[in-house]
Structures are given as structure tokens and as C-alpha cells.
Amino acid sequence: MRLSKFLANAGIGSRRAASRLIEAQRVTIDGHIACHTDSVLPGQQVCVDGHPVSHGVPRHYYLFHKPIGMDCRLLPQDPSSLLHYLQSHFPPQLLLYPAGRLDKDSRGLLLLTNDGELTQRLMHPDFHHEKGYLVTLNKTPHKDDIAAIAAGLDYGDGLTRPCRIELLSNNVDDNTQLRMWLTQGKKRQIRRLWRARGYRVDDLLRESIQTLMLGSLAEGQLRPITAGELEELKAALSLMIRKQP
Known part of the structure; x- marks a missing residue:
């Protein structure tokens, strides 16, 4: 098995995170510094920062309401x-990490897990998984600006994918809140989209990740996801993967 996949399966992180560990020379196989092309054979000992890594790690999944000011890195x-936060709430042998990031000045839903394969599916841009946000602007958006952003906009980092936007009120004279559903996650994408049209995002709350919903989970709190939520998420991701060319 390729080393990055082995580390992901062992709950160390996504394949991308595993690749960063390998590149930083923090991974060894039988005492030797590993490289990206290495494979793991039965009986070999893999270590990260000197700590042995093994197969068969139970998978854990939690929903967390990230507060403003917390850095996902x-x-x-x-x-x-x-x-x-993770170190203060979980034992050291349970290596959880976020399946995707949320800006430091944004709040809302994160999925915390040690399931590298699920994380890979959620983070890879080709899978077009959808995330929903509640956005508060500094002023009421004009319908032409909404249409331009929804259709896809190049704010200097390439054309964004089309997205769904829904105003929360029909009172266009006094409405600064809207909902957006995106299928990609460029750095600070929502803030940069609106800035390109002359607006400032005053508050950004992620409400959903694919089928997972923030619901009434309080800021700074977490809960394990239910078996039904996990089954629904995996079914949705499996369907999306089958649709890929």
C-alpha cells in the first residue's frame, strides 16, 4: 500500500496531510526516512515523529461549531x-483533524474525524460537495451583483464555479443577509467574491457540509455524529463519486 494511503487509513490525516508529513521528513519506515514513492509492506513499522502507526484504528466523527478567532491549522x-481544543477534549492517542478548513474570522460547522478516506472525498475539489453559509453583508446586495456571483466570477484567482444564492427576505430595502451554497473552497472565497462587487462580509456562518447540518449546536461545542448522519453522508459522497467522469 502506498505510504500516503496507509497513513490516511491509519487515521493520521487526509492523503494531502500525509503527503505534507512525508515531505517534512517526519515519517519513517523501519527507522529510515520515508519518501512519497514508498510502499508499506506487511510487518514493516511506520512511525510519525517517532511514534508507531498501526492499522485498524477505530473511526471517529464529530460535529464542531468553530468560534471566530480559532485557527483550523x-x-x-x-x-x-x-x-x-482537540488536545484538551480528546485523549492523545485519538488524532482528530478537521475535514476541511474554515477561516479564522468565520464561524460554523466543522467535521472532526480521523477517517482519511472520507476526508479525501470531502476535500478534493473534483467531488463538488456542497457547503452552505449564512452571509451577512454591510449593505443590501443589488440583484445584478447576486446574479454575477451566482453565475461564477473571476476576482483574480480564476473563474469560480456557479453557486446558489438565496435572499432571506423580500424586503430588498433592508436585507443584508443571504444564504450561499458553494461546491468549491478557494481561500476566503465568499469574502473575496463580495469584495469584488463592492461589499464587505460582516459575518460568515457555515451551516452545512453536504448532508451534515449545524442545527442548534452552540458555538464552541461539539457532538458525535449519529449513525444515520454518517450513513447519509457516505451515501451522498458515493453517489457524487459515481457521477464523476
């Missing part, structure tokens, strides 16, 4: 990192 030296 798992950086030990950053006091605002999500890593410190």
Missing part, C-alpha cells in the same frame, strides 16, 4: 489553533 505554536 493544527499548529502547536499558535495559541489560537484548533489543535489545543
